Amino acid sequence: MALMAVPRAQSAAQPRRVSILGSTGSVGRSTVDLLLRNRDEFTVEALTANRNATFLAEQARQLNARFAAVADPAEYQALKAALSGSGIEAGCGPEALVEAAERPADWVMAGIVGAAGLASTLAAVRRGRIVAFANKEVLVCAGSLFMQEVATHGATLLPVDSEHNAIWQCFDFERVGHIEKITLTCSGGPFRERSVDEMRDVTVKQAVNHPTWNMGAKISIDSATLMNKGLEIIEAHHLFQLPSEQIDVVIHPQSVIHGLVSYHDGSVLAHLGTPDMRTPIAYVLGWPGRTAAPMQRLDLASVARLTFETPDPVRFPALRLAREALIQGDGCPTVLNAANETAVHAFIDGRIGFLDIAATVEDTLEAMPAVKLGSLDDVYHLDREARAIAAEQTERRARNHRPADTA
Numbered sequence: 001m002a003l004m005a006v007p008r009a010q011s012a013a014q015p016r017r018v019s020i021l022g023s024t025g026s027v028g029r030s031t032v033d034l035l036l037r038n039r040d041e042f043t044v045e046a047l048t049a050n051r052n053a054t055f056l057a058e059q060a061r062q063l064n065a066r067f068a069a070v071a072d073p074a075e076y077q078a079l080k081a082a083l084s085g086s087g088i089e090a091g092c093g094p095e096a097l098v099e100a101a102e103r104p105a106d107w108v109m110a111g112i113v114g115a116a117g118l119a120s121t122l123a124a125v126r127r128g129r130i131v132a133f134a135n136k137e138v139l140v141c142a143g144s145l146f147m148q149e150v151a152t153h154g155a156t157l158l159p160v161d162s163e164h165n166a167i168w169q170c171f172d173f174e175r176v177g178h179i180e181k182i183t184l185t186c187s188g189g190p191f192r193e194r195s196v197d198e199m200r201d202v203t204v205k206q207a208v209n210h211p212t213w214n215m216g217a218k219i220s221i222d223s224a225t226l227m228n229k230g231l232e233i234i235e236a237h238h239l240f241q242l243p244s245e246q247i248d249v250v251i252h253p254q255s256v257i258h259g260l261v262s263y264h265d266g267s268v269l270a271h272l273g274t275p276d277m278r279t280p281i282a283y284v285l286g287w288p289g290r291t292a293a294p295m296q297r298l299d300l301a302s303v304a305r306l307t308f309e310t311p312d313p314v315r316f317p318a319l320r321l322a323r324e325a326l327i328q329g330d331g332c333p334t335v336l337n338a339a340n341e342t343a344v345h346a347f348i349d350g351r352i353g354f355l356d357i358a359a360t361v362e363d364t365l366e367a368m369p370a371v372k373l374g375s376l377d378d379v380y381h382l383d384r385e386a387r388a389i390a391a392e393q394t395e396r397r398a399r400n401h402r403p404a405d406t407a
C-alpha cells in the first residue's frame, strides 16, 4: 500500500499550520493564492525561495509567516531589508532551507524545482510531516531510499502532480490487486505535432509556451521533450508501488482527464478538471477534507471533444529513456534526472539545442556504469558525478551548436 493512503485525524477547529518550500515558484504561488483565500483555515510557519528575496518577503508579510529563507546567501541582505520591521525572521543558505522544513508545521509543500529540493524535503519527511509532494525530481533521484525515509519516520506523502493526484483520488488502496494499470495523461506539449527536423531549432520561448498548463520554466521544457512524463512514470512507480508495465501514458491534448485507474472488472475510474494546479493543491491542502478553490469549473459541453493518442517514442526519446532507467533500476533514474537538469539548464542558457537535451541524457546514461545505491550519500555522490559527465556532454554539443533565432 502506498504510504500516502493512511489518513490522519485532525481537529477541524484547529487551523492547519503550513510551510512552503519554493513559495515564489509556480506551485508555490498557487499554494499562496489558496491560503490567502482560506485565511481562517491556515497559519503559515515558513516560506522559502532561491533568489527572489523581494517577492518572498512580500508573500511572508501577506501571510504573516514566522520565517522566510533564501537558498542563495547573496540575497540575505535584500531579504532582511525587505522584512525589516515585520518581526519575520530571515535565513539563508541550505541550512536555512532545512530549518524552514523542520520548523513546527503540520503540512509542508515540497515545491522546489529539481534535486536541489532533496535535503529540505527529506528534513520535512524526517520530522514525520504531511508532505504535499510536487518536487518530483526528489523521488526520481532518491527513489526507494526516499520512500524508506517516509516509512521510517511515519511521514505522509500527498501527490500534488495533477496526474498522480488524480490517480490517488481514484485508486483503491485496499484492493490494489484488483488494479490492472494506471494511466498518466500527457498534453503532448507545444511540439506534439512537429517532426524531429521541425524541433531542431525551436527556441526557449517556444519550448516554455505550454499549450494547456502555466508552469515554471524547467517543467515546461520537460513537458516539451516529454521527459516530464518520463519522470512522472518513475514518480508513480514509487508513490503507487506499481511496476513499469502497470503504468501507461496516453497523449490527451485537452488536459481535461488527468489520470485513470483501470480495474480487472473492466471499470476505468478517471479524474477530470480544468488544467489549473490549484485543484490538486486545494485537495492536498484540505486532505482528508476538501478546500474551496476558485478556478474555472469544467464545462464538458464547451470542451466538446476529448482526444487521445499514443506517444511517439521516436520523436520524443526522453519518455523511452526514463522508462528504461526505471526498468534498469539501481542508480539509473538518478543519472537520468541529473543529466536532464544539466541539459535543460544548458538549453535555457542557449548553449545547446532542444534535441540535444534527450541526446545528452542518453549519452550520460551510456557513459556511466549502473551503480547500486546503498545510502542517500550514494545518491548525492552519483548525482554530482552524473552532472559532471552531463556537463562535459553539453560542452561538446555546445561547440557545434548554432543558436536558434531567439525572437
Ligand SMILES: NC(=O)c1ccc[n+]([C@@H]2O[C@H](COP(=O)([O-])OP(=O)(O)OC[C@H]3O[C@@H](n4cnc5c(N)ncnc54)[C@H](OP(=O)(O)O)[C@@H]3O)[C@@H](O)[C@H]2O)c1
Pocket: 021, 022, 023, 024, 025, 026, 027, 028, 048, 049, 050, 051, 052, 053, 071, 110, 111, 112, 113, 114, 116, 117, 134, 135, 136, 137, 160, 161, 162, 213, 214, 215, 216, 217, 218, 219, 277
Ligand atoms: N508548475 C506546475 O504546474 C507543476 C505541476 C506539477 C509538478 N510540478 C513540480 O513542482 C516543482 C516546482 O515546479 P514550479 O513549476 O513551481 O517551479 P518554479 O516556478 O521554477 O519554482 C521553483 C521554486 O523553487 C525555488 N528554487 C529554485 N532553485 C532552487 C534551489 N537551487 N534551491 C532552493 N530553491 C530553489 C524557486 O525560487 P526562486 O523564485 O527564487 O527562483 C521557486 O520558489 C517541480 O519539481 C515541478 O516538476 C510543477
